[in-house]
Amino acid sequence: MAKQLNIFVENRPGRLEAISKNLHASQINVRAFTIQDRGDYGLMKLIVDNPNKAYLALADLGCACALKDVLAIRIPDKPGNLHKLTMALAQAKINILDAYGFVIQSNNVGVCCMEIENLEQSGAAEIVKDAGFEILEDEQLYEI
Amino acid sequence: MQITYWNKEVETADDSSLKSLQLKRFKETIGWALQTPFYKRRLGKVGINSAYDIKSLDDLKKIPFATKDDLRQNFPKGLLSLDMKDIVRIHSSSGTTGIPTVIYFSREDIDNWSDLVARCVVTTGAGPGDVFQNMMTYGLFTGGLGLHYGAERVGMTVIPIGGGNTKRQIKTMKDFQTTVVHATPSYLLHIHSVLAEEKIKIDELSLRKAYIGAEPHSENIRLKIEQLYGIDAYNSYGLSEMNGPGVAFECVYKCGMHIWEDAYITEIIDPATGQALPDGEIGEVVFTNVIRRATPLLRYRTRDLACIIPGKCQCGRTHRRLSRITGRTDDMLIINGVNVFPSQIEEVVMKIPEVGTNYLIEVDKVGALDKLIVKVEIYSKMFRGDASQLDALKGKIKDELRASITISPSVELHEPGFLPVSEGKAKRVIDNRPKE
């Protein structure tokens, strides 16, 4: 299962800079990221090429971070595919806690990263595969 | 000015009559105190084993001071002088940590207390025919019930509305043409701002008087209230250890609060040395309650700082006046009239595993009201990555704090290392409220 790094960040300028500096110093590359503003704090979510090492590097400086299992789904970049995916999940009553998507190659492929409630028990991986989508395993995701 | 008295003889008694009454009641109180485990030990140690051992008011000085800690450590029945079957009321307040303090009242104690409050009401020139809206909290807090019983005794029409729900307060003032209110000064200012929002004009109300207390406030605040509402505002002082409201109250001249010296023997002391200070000098206020049998309390250190205003009041009352409370000897905060000790907050947040080692308490003024914000750093190792965990943590902190301090603060979560760290002794409280 692919891993995403979730980091609790203080809501003030400079945190993103400090974190990216730290990761760069440990030769870690960021593949995708998103930040949620939660008012008094923010939640940063990153896909990096070596999540375990990134965790070590950040935890070493007292960052509050955690590794979350995510479903990284390869979506061929054609209209209607996102709907096909979300429909399959909705029909199976899968609860998506958070998601973000990005195109890797225009008109070719996109990736959608999803945090699913109770991922293992939910069977979401099977449902996504049955709907005809490929799930990216760790290495495939990190090497995007 | 028209002066009306509730107990004219007592209120205008000369010095020797007053002292004589105090001595009589002091001796009685010693007799009651010796019925409690706490005072039996404590008085015994200084050679007082019966009321006969009291020869003069000077003997008061032999007795050690009592503190809030004494009440906490002797919870629940260490200071109870009667059987529970004789107790008709219990009031309780939270202590500095989880252990509360309790004051018991017999039927006669309630009667005496109500009479004192009635005296306060009449001292301000209110009486039957007035409609009284009591906006202080009812319940274990003495502010609500204390004024209620006194106001009823005087014969005012009492509306026991309690605190909060500002729109309803305003509607009630309008519907029943309230003439007298009892509230914290900040709440009255807040109501005024809502009146403007609701487009209700002051002349649609019939307000004449306000009794303000439970939180420190300056003369400017009182004058502001008087000016905004077109009323007279009277300062009120009390504490549950001395029953509740009704310990000291302003008369129609509004120049200091008359302490009812037939009920409370008052001393002002140097908080560091315990030595008595003369009238006019600011020190810690110490009371001995001589009209409450069920829970005697002698030489109780209030931790409030104030002075006795020298000189005679024009109203003719001989009971000396207490100045405004100028501060505290401890770190207690007063948030919208509610007492909060920083140590209570610390005790709650430090017990929660997801909370890290640093926290901060901030108090701001938002409009007319106080706002309490508790900021904590999360404990990095406990972070599982979900927003839901953090929301649950915030909720848990809020609930636990509310259970401990009775008010709901705002809670903020911060990244470890990002709350200011003070040099030297940790400065945990930042009070941003303007000192008017």
Next chain:
Amino acid sequence: MKIKQLSVFLENKKGRLFDVCSLLGSNGINIRALTIAETESFGVLRIVVDKTEQASKLLSENNFTANVTDVVAVEVGDKPGGLAAVLKILNDNNVNIEYMYGFVEKFSENALLVFRFEDAQTAADILVKNKVKVVTKQEIEGL
């Protein structure tokens, strides 16, 4: 004044710690100090070894994820109060400690304390100025 520390990611599988230690041990690498931090799903092993580069290479060749950081190691007499004295110096100089751990060397009467600071160099300088014995890279390698 700064020395290297390896932090190793330990999957929550039986025997992972043993695997790391035996891998290092069988390759002649000596562990000078060690601590483990655990979360629900995995652990982080932090070690100071005598041959850091070799250890790092070995771990990565054997599919362990490891990260290298700068830390400061301090030697104190192995008696009560040793740690407290060092902490007082750091506190008086407003130096923030991210984490620390200790190790007693059986061949000497001293205890080794490892500190992770936000700014290792500054902290090391302060300790040296206050006559605390800061262990050098050479000493770790040669101990």
